[in-house]
Amino acid sequence: MDPVERLYLDALMEDPAVPAGSLRPQLLAGARARRRPAAPTAEWARPYAGRVAALDALLASAVDDDWSRVIVEGWTLQELVAHLAAKDGLLAASVGAPVLGPPMAARDAAGRTADVQAYERARSPEQTRRDWRAQADALCRHLDGLDPATPATVDGMESVVRDHILARCLETWVHTGDAARVAEIRLPDPVPEHIRPTADLCARLLPWTMLFSGLDGSGRTLRLTLTGAGGGEWLLPLGVADTGPGTPDAHVTADVVAFCFLLGGRGEPDGFPAELSGDLALARDVLTSAPALSGP
Structure with a gap:
């Protein structure tokens, strides 16, 4: 279509x-x-x-x-x-x-x-x-x-x-x-060509959602894999002042639409369906802080 x-x-x-x-x-x-x-x-x-x-x-x-x-x-x-x-x-x-x-x-x-x-x-x-x-x-x-x-x-x-x-x-x-x-x-759902840039924004917001939640991700790197149409993979420095990603400290895999809605304030971070590996505390901090910038 x-x-x-x-x-x-x-x-x-x-x-x-x-x-x-x-x-x-x-x-x-x-x-x-x-x-x-x-x-x-x-x-x-x-x-x-x-x-x-x-x-x-x-x-x-x-x-x-x-x-x-x-x-x-x-x-x-x-x-x-x-x-x-x-x-x-x-x-x-x-x-x-x-x-x-x-x-x-x-x-x-x-x-x-x-x-x-x-x-x-x-x-x-x-x-x-x-x-x-x-x-x-x-x-x-x-x-x-x-x-x-x-x-x-x-x-x-x-x-x-x-x-x-x-x-x-x-x-x-x-x-x-x-x-x-x-x-x-x-x-x-939206077409994949529209989900992908929206998911990209959500991924790039993660250092800011952590900062807004009082969490310092400086020097840490997340590998984010979003599955489903419009998804992809991101290597993200988690400090807002970081100049680039390093070796991944944690890996989060989740459905792309569910992830976008989590950033949009829909869904419970504690029970969010995702596969976590590496530094599990860091991965959970990323998910817990993800809705921090969402508003009414």
Whole structure:
């Protein structure tokens, strides 16, 4: 299957446990008919554009009760979508893309989320969906032709815009999973070409998740093997100031999707399914600290 077509989420896979007589299949059929393709953007931003299209396809199946259900962080589906629009708007502001929604009063994630959620509560869920999609698409269009090494600062974190958009991809992917679980809908994974760069970001964040957790990985090296479509192998220095990897001190092998979701704050590090070898204490520290940078 052509990966570009695949990223448009050709199917919302129905859970086999859906009871007979459920209206869910008809709702999903209508959602497929209303799905919109990913916005055109730079090659390096396509993983994000694909996750936006996937979430939009899921939202097309939502009915009134779905929008008022609590999904995560005490937020309803409508408030969750507003949160994503807020975070996308912060990146848009940093790179000079259009910022939609209420005026930008707060520049931090929590403050901007509160402002956008308050604004969207006065609107219909479908308007919120359109507002979020319009913000995401405006960001995608702006990134087309932009140098991926362009510096950007979001919520106090400075990095190149390519890494920031991969972070937006991961958060959108994770929250789509949150919404799908509540709706009892199974979703296909992203195409491998989109999983790989997202996994690469997650791997490169490990020295920072350790540092943020109060663990010093300086001078230590991890061999990380991620299995499944889009996976691969990384030799990672675990100190943020390390100039390069050394001989591996520990080896962690895990499923690539599960690993990305662990970095995204989903899954219990203590019970995370992984094969560990070498310095087991170091390997466990890596997994325990992995979700440290995840937020709402």
